[in-house]
Amino acid sequence: MSFKGFIKTNYFRFIYINVLSILAGVGAIGGGYVQMYWLTYVKDHNWSGVLWTVLILGIFYIFAQGLIYYIQYEVRVQEEEYNQKLRQKLFDHYFKDGKYHAIADVQNRITNDLNLVKDNYFEWYIIIPFYGTMFVAALVALITVHWSLFVASVILDIFAYYVPKLVQKKMERATDNLSKQNKMYLNTLSQWFSGLEEIRRYFAGIKLFKVQEQAADKVEQAHVKQTAAQQEMIILNGVCNIVMQIILMAMTASLITKGLIIFGAIMSVQNFAANISIGLRQMLQAISYMKSSHNLMNNISADTFEINVEKKHTTAAPATIATHDLALDFPNGESLRFPDLKINQGEKILLTGDSGAGKSTLFKLILGSIKPSKGKVEFKDKKGNVVNPDMTKIGYIPQDPNLFPGTIKDNITMFNDHLDQKVAQVIDEVNFAPDIAKFKDGVNEKLNLDNLNISGGQRQKIVLARAKIHDADIILIDEGTSAIDQKATMNILQKLVKEKATIVFIAHNFNEGMRQLFDREIHLVKE
């Protein structure tokens, strides 16, 4: 995300916006200039002059005021188009970077962060050509009236800019102090009022009230001090303003009485002087606001960086999985170590172990959604050569299966129309047909993810069907039947073990009959 990107979204519009802002800035000062003549014509009883100047003045003001709103609209269009482009890039990046992304983070980036940059960067940008033009045009206008006015107003503006800095530090301190006292007050309240029952029991209310009063007193005094500092600032600014007015108006009046400049200047000169300082201040403020967004913009840029998924040379359907020295360290200092495992083609394995022994983690390591801190997972093809696995051939059924907005069929085929004709068959294989019959639209029933219209067991069956329809050679099931009743579980298991696919099944509470269906059991122990 960058200024260049913003421009590139639509070159023509960007130039157009800038030209209009310059025109609006000129209009604002032009109005003041014409006003000068209006006043002179009034003084000279020149009716037609008055009429003309008022008309031209009106047009200038419409230009200055109306145009700026129109410009804001055009800027908004440019921003929204740019943001839309960025959002596409962000989604692309998030999909392809292969990393885990918390929903809240993605939501924040896509909505809040982009809006923050819009409010604090691009919306401020347009201030610069507008007020910049105003600044320059006001200077030019003053020179055309009289050079001495120009010099005086520049000197006075510099003076007025630096004088308030004298008390600025004091004001910042007062504000900091207020926020500190506020925090302490809140802390006191939380420490004392959370034990209210205890205080009542020991009739220590007096102490509580005293503590509250003392803490409140400090906040209240900090408020008064802050007001004092603010008012000092206001008075200082006000005095500067008064001095400026007296000097500029006296100079202008003196030039008028000497006949060196036209009469109307008395009204416009102070406006021009004010415009110079406003223009300058607004530009400086805009620049400081824009600077403050740089960090956020860089962070966003890092997320929009385009990822070219290197086609992993060639991928192949894995036949066996082996782990070597596999270990994972967690940030909190805990770590998991796994024994070396070998899972052969076609094996039906029951994976058991204490909670926390790392059963689900092992699956995630095999699937590559977590990277190990040590050791590796190796996939081999039928000939025993190490290969890059084709991940669609490894089915994974998590405890909490993921469904997507769409129909049941979409969720089984993962939106791949080519698989449609196989849907009926896999539904049958996972015992899902009786459930389907109950839906009004059958497999075309739309899933309502906000208010889930299917049971936990049905969810697991959909994901099981998803693995099967993609011809998974290896299926990793994490408590995949925990929400399905015993009879149905047995039924599914019996069908599963007849499959030629390799199956690794994490389960609790399996009875002896169920255990017998598996070739072997791997038991993980927590160290």
Add this chain to the structure above:
Amino acid sequence: MNIKGFYEIHRGRFILVFAMVTIGMAINASTQYLMTPAYNNLKNLNFSGFLFFLILSQVLDLMRLLLISGSDYLFSQQTQNYLHKIRIKISRFIFKNNITETAKVQNDLNANLDQLTKNYATPLKNVYMYALDVILSIIILFYFNWILAILTLILTIISLVLPKLFENMTSKATIQVTEKNKSLLNSIAKWINGLDELRRYASFDIFNSSLNQSTTAYKKAAIKQGQTVAIADVVSAGFNTFGQVILMLLCGYLYFQGQIVFGAVMTTIAFSSTVMNGITYLVSEWNLIKSTKELNQKISAMEKPVQIAKNQHGDQNIAELKIENLGLHFPNGEKITYPDLEVKKGEKVLLLGDSGTGKSTLFKLILGKLKPTQGKISFVDEQGDLNINSDEIGYVAQDGILFPGSIQDNITMFDPKLNKLAEKAVQWVDLNKDIEKFSAGIRTAVDLDQDNLSGGQKQKIILARALVYQTKWLFIDEGTSAIDSEATKKVLKNLLKTDLTIVMIAHNFSNELINAFDRKIVLSNGQAGETDEL
């Protein structure tokens, strides 16, 4: 918060503040007015005359500045003093009504009062100031020429009404943006949630197109919003320009007709914009005050004086605790019923039972924190039922609360009269050895942020607190769970020696400890449990 309250905090200061504002605004009007003779002088090319009125006007402006700033400062003092009084009342209300939720307390005592300061107190003064400003300006305009005053008022009214016409349109557009934003968030949640799965099946297209649909809808709504806002703004800006043009023409015409002096042509524009801006500010400040109506009512309700109960030592009169037919139904359908129980003064009873049998709930019922749905609990003496303030019954919780202060303060609950007793209590609860290790001994400060005490030490302090107060009836809910078994034995020995009535919930006590009690009550799951006399 109300005007009367503001006045009564410090009557003299209140009157001074508003006197300063009144004088300040009168001076403000004359500052502008004095520019009329200044311009008249300039027209006649009389420089010294112009300079005289200019400086006079600016000196008056300086006075206005000092008066208004000074009044702001004094008003801030007045407001903060008023808040102080309100805080005292609210904290008593919180105490009386047992509001223990920290966030709510902080909100009531801080955030809400800040809101009132910003949206009620400050606007109150501003409304007065702007109203004076507008009225004085209108009077001067009338004095110049009545047509100028009427025109200014008409323009002001139209400029206030105009935005209302667009309000509907702009708020609709804003609602659209909010809704599209919500549905964008929703669709992000659904698709990002299964990102791993989508990657496995390389379902990029559906991911991409679904999300792009949502972002496009958002973009359209946002642009539409920009458009409606721009239209509304352009129309008001156009009208304002139109108003100014009309006013300038009228001034020129009146001057040509000899109806107003030349200086008035220039000052009219200043007065007229004072009226227009002043009324706009007035309306927005007034709206702020109106917006606090509900909050103000809520706070006023908390300001009502409350009676804080004194310790009547009713616990000393209790001869017996009787529990009959007691039961509690939870909203989720679960229910607990208790066997009928009696505990006599001076008895030491151990309350046992599996988790979920309602031991802690029984304490809460006895202490009045929960209301039973059936049966009754009564404290009686020879005459019959006593009306006891449940705060007077001793209670030690598993995770009792400590306060910022020394260990001693925490034992005496900040009552210095009990300091001597606290030193003894330290020995009763076996805390003396722990305290010796601290350099400040019993005066060591309890640091709630750094947590300088162990769980066992905290429990000992809380037990000592209960002992120092010599409440005759003491209910202890796992009050020794974090104290090691050796120390627990000592503490219990000391406790059971006293003449206090003690009912204690405990797990994992050895037989020796269990037998030290007079008897035990075992609650069993489900319905009526049996009491087991030793």
